[in-house]
Amino acid sequence: MEEASTVSAARGVDTGRLRTGLNAEAHRIVYDQYLPPVDGAEHCGGLIEELGFISEVDRAHLVMLVERGIVDAAPVAALLRAIDALRADGFAPVQARPMPRGVYLAYESHLVAELGDDVGGVLHTGRSRNDLNATTARLRARRHAGSLLEAVRHLATVLLDRAAAYRTVTMPAYTHGQPAVPITYGHYLTGVASAVVRGLRDLLDAARELDVNPLGAGAVGGTSVPVDPVRTGELLGFATAARNSVDAVASRDFGLRLLSAAGVLGVVAARVARDLTFWTVEENPLLRLADDLVGSSSMMPQKRNPFLLEHIQGRATASLGAFTAAASAMVTAPYTNAIAVTGDALRHVWPGMRATVDVVVLLRLVVAGAEPDAHRMLRRAVDGYTSATYLAERLVATGVPFRTAHHLVGRAVADALEAGAPLAAAAAAPEIAAAAPDDGDANWLSPTAVAAACAYGAGPGGDSTERAIGELHGELDALSAELTGRTRRWAEGAALLDAAARAAAA
Template structure:
């Protein structure tokens, strides 16, 4: 069957050229909105084993350095774990797992190395503190991706805000034209909310930078472990000081979902605005062909359907927060499956869908072009300069409430006569005196917007200063995010180097005491 269709205008790829639309959907948007048709669910077993084995490597290095475990046994385990990682854990995947993934993995190590060596891996540790640690490592990837996408959205909003700073449009309240602003002023305002959300997400992630390893099941351990050392090797900034808190808390799940939900509410509201403004009735914005969809039946349609996906996906974190909070509220403050498993599982779709909504909104903002003339006409036709006229009367000594009434009558006169507001003002006896001293264009929306230089309005130097402050804030926030990522990456390299040292200095046939001393000396 052919994948193309032939018509009077030539041959076009089916599903790409629709007659009205000449390009396919942006590939980044396509991956997001059609991913429900994919069958690739990733590799959850391999992902979890990689996290567990990373913690194992840090734990073994620390145990060898402290002399808790014979350095040669630690080296044998490190070598075997590294080999298992190189095989993508194939031997473990083939084993039955009646007691769960971790015990199948540990059981394979014991079978391979014997109890004397394989059996020391879990010294001074429980699955409780192990799970509390691995979930923190697991979230680094999707959390970091969300931070990157939010920062990029803020950058695009600020760039477009600056580019469209002189495109006058109505600000809307209750769906009606209110006062004149610029499209750039609107986008810069949205950027302010996005930057606050970025700061909120960074705050929400501080808990994943503390190390729960060493807390054991819930009451710590009598084995003299060094949580500060494993914290350093795994890229944490510190160790959790209380063992109950270490295994009981997954507060970061709630905080991340909460911060993502706040961002989601903002995105849904912006998507609602853009949905209205891209309608034929409003006609304020136009999307490129690669950001809209067609109709399977109606050939004239240009549907900005990505905005609907933004609205839908932006609520995922809110739903996740509700589910996670409900699950946690059933558990006591100790290690609990309801917290560590049932509540935490809501984090992954919440972060993923929020990230996708951010990406789609960025593509839309970047690709939407304002219709300058239409925006100006709507600002003029909506009498958005009326408030400014009332304020000018106040400057002439008229009480504001009286001025409000007079301008309302002036607007009615303009509607009845079909004249611009400036002409109606000159025809209104109680307003004409104030209007007489101004030039003909004094009530043009562009002029009024430029005059509103106070209270964060679109006029004067305020917009330039707001953009500069926002860009400086974005630089600071992205630097904080990048520093975290660098610390995690540096720790991974350092852990590999430290593990290699343990293996190297333990390779000679020396007494255990000497091997332990060599490990400490090599640190």
Template sequence: MSTTPNAADAVPGAAPDTGGVDTGRLRTALDATAHRIVYDQYGSGSGADDPTGRELRLISEVDRAHLVMLTERGIVDAGRAGALLGTIDALRAADFEPVRDRPMPRGLYLAYEGWLVDRLGQRTGGVLHTGRSRNDLNATTVRLRARAPYARLLDEVLALAGVLLDRAERYRDVVMPAYTHGQPAVPISYGHYLCGVAGAVLRSAAGLLDAGREIDVNPLGAGAVGGTSVPVDPARTAELLGFTAATPNSVDAVASRDFALRMLSASAVLGVLMARVARDLTWWTTEEFGLLRMADDLVGSSSMMPQKRNPFLLEHIQGRSSAALAGFTGAATAMSTAGYTNAIAVGTEAVRHLWPGLAGTEEAATLLRLVVAGAEPDRDRMRARARDGFTSATYLAERLVVDGIPFRTAHHLVGETVLAALDGGLPLSEASRTQPDVAGAAAGYPADWLDPETVAAACAHGGGPGGTAPDAALIQARSELASAEQEFAARRTRWADAAARLTDEVAKVVADR
């Protein structure tokens, strides 16, 4: 007997089975990218991405460059180098399956090298580690490993900046109150706020670009800590691996993981910014403020309360924004226990904080980008809050100053005018004409002279929302964004070109053996 439900079996009045997409109040599913971030408990920072295979691929990539260089320098003959390179490439094609099940009593690298020696013999397999230590090898592979999460983070940061600038331009005329101490302060525009956030995001992007220059320096050749007597060519391996230069000092090469601290530091600064913006947006999306409305695919429902539209992604932004700060604290603490030489506390214990720190920051940036793109300002509500919050009061005081009244006196007079407006239930424009000491300044202006739009447009100095200042700010920010995108694109192109060049050089050595 079939137990498949059908229309005849439906309970009268029962909710339709929509797989949780339609809650009654919400008609669409959560944005797919946001869903992946907030509901994937094995996220990109968890280490659940085959760490053994990833590390072996990085090691073997360094091996390929190292062997090409050793061959070119005449340190290892082409026959043995070609045999090794061919076997390494076959191992990579097999996803390192023969190595994965080997005992690893002294670590992954020695198990991998041991398999190559067993396969090819000591005379061939044993030359792989010529002029090299695990210390400079590890210092090199960690820089290669950092490229992908670092690139993902920078992609998202630059995309966030782009969305902020697009929305800043779209909403440049949507007047709202700027808030200080949680109170309406002066009139700006929602676009002006977003452009300000974009400027801070772009500074963080610049910090990340600067930190990334440190992973473009090649430590290979530094050996255990004192270099090597073998005439290796670090500049050549740097070229083959996409680095820009070789480390000039062997101690610094193996002792330093400063790039991890600098990446986490730049990410932490960005995280603080994103948490602060998320706090603003959380307030502005409340029913009490009502300044912004989120699309259905950016909010959640309640399992119990049918009326709820929870902007819960903002809470995830606040939570994940702290990942880099936590990572920096952990990494810096671990490093501070070690001397300035190769150390597990630095190369392993400190660096392990980098990956979740970068991943958490990337995810927070992604969520904030989605929220900014999908948040729609309520123009009427924003304008009303700017008007009812008396945000034009400072402008009125400044007009009195232009008429020759000292600012502190003007400040007092306008304060009295605001009280009169509150007592009489009047807009500030009307109240200003009822106060004897203020009415003279108001007399020469039209009835709407203290409307928030008028005042915002008049604040054209000091980077305010009026005059040509918004255009100048947007032009400068877009120029900074384009420059950052260009620099990052060149870096990624160099990495990709190097990988292709290395494959070509490996093929030549294998063919010549």
């Protein structure tokens, strides 16, 4: 009875074949989507988030208005205290109001009803919903972009760490699904890291518009009120102010650029997942994933399913679909403020970016938890005759034209395959024997030796991989410093705003 109860308690974690549950990060990504929302909690969460952004912009705007002498200190102080109370209460009074003209006007009407026209009515001085919406959209995008940028930075770090750890583990590179030439697993991971670091750079470039403050642009033509976008930008963590009021309210290019960069990264992740799927097949596994990165079968007790790789592939192009949907919504809108752009287009951006974060996190977990089988990798490189190209190149070094060498080695490989002999036997053929080095090294055709010899053209030989890892670390450090600088500016702006708002509310 005790044994049965132990099995029952462990069911879902210890399946017999697998002794651990799924990695916690992976579990959140894969299974939390199945948790039912609690009575509209998902909608309320989005509404509270939007009201949070609106109130943050309001605080900066009010501080600027009183500092510039545009509005008296007393109504600004009353408004700031009322806004702080709303934020502390989760905007419950606003959520309870009807919203026939949108979220902002319901929020503003609450403040007017509570404080009176003379106080609440000054909030919107020198501002429109258009430049307000443009600003909150950037704040929301900043949050999503920050999560994605950090996830990509972390993936790049893990790739480079694993590349260094496995830089001497010989394996075959594959073309058309067939063993091609010898490389190392570290060399492969360095190649993937190159693409991921480029992806990080592309995302940082795509997010540059998020550093531009559109406040002050008004409905589309600015305002005669002497507002100070530089000051509100400083309080909200922006780097610069918009240079043109039309562009400030019309453009949501950052959404398309972020989705485009995320889409390219997703394609890279899907292709890597395809490789890792191929290399974890049970018939000839080159990699083994940790138990907390695989799933079991509900029926077949022997299974270890690398199903996270399927989730990577399945979600990898969500950002591309989001790009298509967002661009399609924008394409018929005029170049001014338009609901199709501010609402219909942007609503596709957030889930597209969240899906890319999930893909990047899952790929990082798999790369970190994938253990190469060095013996089997080397065996596949040997059995796949991956040193044949090097043998042909050795013949070229003796003066044989490459196409002739290619033919000779190809025929010798066919003979060796028919006889079940290794490539070294093919190299002993009279017409090929001249390719052998003079030092008598019996292992000169081993895939490890060949990989080491391929030091040109950024191959795995010499110090190529180590040098590439070092250079990529340098690029990653520079990009990380840029990312840190942006997030620090955002945090410093928030702290500056808190201090200024407290002083103005006193």
